[in-house]
Amino acid sequence: MDGIDHLADERNKAQFDVDAMKIVWAGSRHAFEVSDRISKLVAADPGFRKDNRPMLGRNELFKNTLRKAAYAWKRIIELHLSEEEAAKLRFYVDEPAYTDLHWGMFVPAIKGQGTEEQQQKWLPLAYKMQIIGCYGQTELGHGSNVQGLETTATFDPQTDEFVIHSPTLTSSKWWPGGLGKVSTHGVIYARLITDGRDHGVHGFIVQLRSLEDHSPLPGITVGDIGMKFGNGAYNTMDNGVLRFDHVRIPRDQMLMRVSQVTREGKYMQSDVPRQLVYGTMVYVRQTIVADASCALSRAVCIATRYSAVRRQFGSQDGGPESQVIDYKTQQNRLFPLLASAYAFRFVGEWLKWLYTDVTQRLQTNDFSTLPEAHACTAGLKSVTTTATADGIEECRKLCGGHGYLCTSGLPELFAVYVPACTYEGDNIVLLLQVARFLMKTVSQLGSGKKPVGTTSYMGQIEHLMQCRSNVQRAEDWLKPSAILEAFESRAARMSVACAQNLTKFTNPEEGFAELSADLVEAAVAHCQLIIVSKFIEKLLQDIPGKGVREQLEALCNIYALFLLHKHQGDFLSTGCITAKQASLANDQLRSLYSQVRPNAIALVDAFNYTDHFLGSILGCYDGNVYPKLYEAAWKDPLNDSVVPEGYHEYIRPLLKQNLRTARL
Ligand SMILES: CCCCCCCC/C=C\CCCCCCCCCCCCCC(=O)SCCNC(=O)CCNC(=O)[C@H](O)C(C)(C)COP(=O)(O)OP(=O)(O)OC[C@H]1O[C@@H](n2cnc3c(N)ncnc32)[C@H](O)[C@@H]1OP(=O)(O)O
Numbered sequence: 114m115d116g117i118d119h120l121a122d123e124r125n126k127a128q129f130d131v132d133a134m135k136i137v138w139a140g141s142r143h144a145f146e147v148s149d150r151i152s153k154l155v156a157a158d159p160g161f162r163k164d165n166r167p168m169l170g171r172n173e174l175f176k177n178t179l180r181k182a183a184y185a186w187k188r189i190i191e192l193h194l195s196e197e198e199a200a201k202l203r204f205y206v207d208e209p210a211y212t213d214l215h216w217g218m219f220v221p222a223i224k225g226q227g228t229e230e231q232q233q234k235w236l237p238l239a240y241k242m243q244i245i246g247c248y249g250q251t252e253l254g255h256g257s258n259v260q261g262l263e264t265t266a267t268f269d270p271q272t273d274e275f276v277i278h279s280p281t282l283t284s285s286k287w288w289p290g291g292l293g294k295v296s297t298h299g300v301i302y303a304r305l306i307t308d309g310r311d312h313g314v315h316g317f318i319v320q321l322r323s324l325e326d327h328s329p330l331p332g333i334t335v336g337d338i339g340m341k342f343g344n345g346a347y348n349t350m351d352n353g354v355l356r357f358d359h360v361r362i363p364r365d366q367m368l369m370r371v372s373q374v375t376r377e378g379k380y381m382q383s384d385v386p387r388q389l390v391y392g393t394m395v396y397v398r399q400t401i402v403a404d405a406s407c408a409l410s411r412a413v414c415i416a417t418r419y420s421a422v423r424r425q426f427g428s429q430d431g432g433p434e435s436q437v438i439d440y441k442t443q444q445n446r447l448f449p450l451l452a453s454a455y456a457f458r459f460v461g462e463w464l465k466w467l468y469t470d471v472t473q474r475l476q477t478n479d480f481s482t483l484p485e486a487h488a489c490t491a492g493l494k495s496v497t498t499t500a501t502a503d504g505i506e507e508c509r510k511l512c513g514g515h516g517y518l519c520t521s522g523l524p525e526l527f528a529v530y531v532p533a534c535t536y537e538g539d540n541i542v543l544l545l546q547v548a549r550f551l552m553k554t555v556s557q558l559g560s561g562k563k564p565v566g567t568t569s570y571m572g573q574i575e576h577l578m579q580c581r582s583n584v585q586r587a588e589d590w591l592k593p594s595a596i597l598e599a600f601e602s603r604a605a606r607m608s609v610a611c612a613q614n615l616t617k618f619t620n621p622e623e624g625f626a627e628l629s630a631d632l633v634e635a636a637v638a639h640c641q642l643i644i645v646s647k648f649i650e651k652l653l654q655d656i657p658g659k660g661v662r663e664q665l666e667a668l669c670n671i672y673a674l675f676l677l678h679k680h681q682g683d684f685l686s687t688g689c690i691t692a693k694q695a696s697l698a699n700d701q702l703r704s705l706y707s708q709v710r711p712n713a714i715a716l717v718d719a720f721n722y723t724d725h726f727l728g729s730i731l732g733c734y735d736g737n738v739y740p741k742l743y744e745a746a747w748k749d750p751l752n753d754s755v756v757p758e759g760y761h762e763y764i765r766p767l768l769k770q771n772l773r774t775a776r777l
Pocket residue numbers: 189194195196199200203204212213214216217218248250251256257258259260290388389391392394395397400483484487535536537538539542546549
């Protein structure tokens with residue numbers, strides 16, 4: 114606006130090489146270059162404007178999303194973008210759309226659960242977007258309990274077809290994104306019935322709409338489920354309702370990698386575990402963890418820049434007031450979130466590796482790491498999305514009153530993000546899965562079966578059950594070994610305590626239900642240990658760039674010590690640390706905040722977000738917040754006229770009536 118960088122002084126304070134940190138954040142130089150190029154391309158294109166979203170009515174909003182999705186596809190083709198570049202383009206367009214489900218779930222479901230033949234038939238159509246697909250699992254009556262789904266797929270040997278049917282109101286498909294108004298096809302989950310026998314839930318490719326005029330095919334009732342939380346936000350998505358009235362599909366449209374139905378109607382299972390039917394969810398949970406660091410870093414970038422711009426109190430001798438970022442309370446709320454954004458980035462990278470590894474093993478029928486992959490994706494999805502949703506809301510509060518304005522970008526970011534705590538598995542339901550995995554691990558400890566992967570720390574259970582932290586000075590908390598031992602012993606002791614309590618119940622399922630709140634806490638402790646240990650492992654790698662490693666070490670320590678402070682009840686009650694050591698951790702945390710303070714703006718610059726992507730006046734790169742806020746207010750449609758519409762109908766008569774009353 115005035116061409117001045119109002120945050121220049123802050124940027125000059127940085128003690129590390131920001132460009133090198135940008136590469137660490139992106140994952141590699143190549144990833145940085147792709148991301149940088151595509152984000153600028155999107156930002157410069159008026160076709161991807163998004164600042165008017167909160168003002169649009171639903172129909173207008175939705176049509177605008179359809180236009181953008183079509184335009185994005187046109188640009189992808191015109192520019193011959195690779196799959197990686199196309200995914201980045203969708204990311205920077207930053208508008209939830211049916212394409213997320215098409216590319217993010219429909220295509221992966223066919224890839225993961227379809228046979229070679231099925232993949233050859235359907236994937237080319239999906240890749241060219243000649244068909245558009247959704248993921249139709251959840252129903253009105255059941256989401257978490259997948260085994261409770263009611264839609265049926267009954268094999269008819271006479272015609273070699275499945276008959277898909279919604280027998281009850283609660284069996285109506287409810288929630289699938291892209292289903293409401295767009296998808297031509299869906300991977301639909303239904304109970305497979307052959308010869309009167311129920312074989313449980315399986316996936317089927319079902320055509321829903323005509324490829325000629327988009328009308329629903331015979332027997333199909335389909336529509337949108339209605340407005341969701343927040344203005345704009347996730348209302349760009351057509352989450353849908355769908356009912357089947359005896360809809361017939363050919364037998365070869367059952368996804369048959371895990372199990373098959375023969376021409377004669379015989380049900381056969383391959384050697385692969387039935388849980389592979391849930392494989393698409395495992396894949397998406399892994400992407401959601403990577404996405405948590407994006408959403409949190411975005412909110413943190415806004416709150417950090419604004420905290421450096423905003424001044425309140427503390428003026429001395431007529432000088433400027435204090436920047437709110439210098440208040441220790443502001444730092445204590447903001448810097449752990451900054452550290453969490455980095456921590457989630459690195460654990461997301463690791464989880465991607467784990468997922469790739471398990472997928473390669475599955476190709477060779479090695480299913481040994483599947484339970485670990487399920488527990489890690491479920492647990493980390495849960496812990497990172499909960500912290501991110503809470504963190505975005507905290508960032509809104511960190512921005513005071515202006516954070517509540519839509520132009521801060523934070524209300525819409527929160528509204529779009531918060532369902533991540535529910536979709537792809539309710540966070541509590543997923544933590545209970547982790548708890549089951551932990552209880553199984555503890556029960557096998559004496560059996561000679563060595564715990565592996567993320568539970569390998571349980572291999573030293575005797576030591577972890579009785580060790581005492583040897584921290585004596587605040588600086589001792591900077592040793593990775595001191596942090597790891599505290600987190601490992603806390604996680605181990607919480608799991609073992611649950612396992613011991615479970616033995617008091619004659620019925621294990623009853624015991625599990627009764628102790629579920631404690632089990633969830635044990636699962637959280639285990640997942641936080643994974644995040645801390647993956648951050649520490651990251652620091653063992655070669656990290657080029659002046660001062661970059663030092664900054665990451667400070668952030669890693671802030672992440673771990675803040676968790677230790679927040680959950681000190683766990684650490685103290687299990688006897689892993691003493692009250693004195695908890696207090697020393699807090700002392701160390703304060704001095705880490707002072708270390709990060711001069712680098713805070715540079716650390717959020719390292720995310721390399723364009724102003725378009727941030728979509729926030731408070732977070733704009735140049736920090737010129739006040740003129741921009743002032744100008745934006747006048748652009749609000751309510752200010753199109755000085756005297757509002759409705760004055761003559763509703764305000765004037767009121768004022769006149771008051772005048773008459775006053776005269777009386
Ligand atoms: C030119 C090219 C151009 C390319 C252009 C590209 C552009 C790309 C653009 C964009 C891409 C965007 C990508 C974006 C990503 C997607 C966006 C997401 C948007 C949001 C979507 C949301 C979708 C949904 O919500 S779908 C519905 C999700 N539903 C759930 O998650 C339900 C949760 N419930 C469950 O998972 C299960 O019911 C359960 C696990 C809770 C319980 O299941 P159960 O009853 O069957 O099991 P048990 O508890 O009895 O356990 C038995 C046994 O099984 C083990 N188990 C359970 N689950 C799994 C699993 N998944 N994997 C492995 N093992 C599992 C369990 O541990 C038990 O084991 P035991 O050993 O104990 O027996």
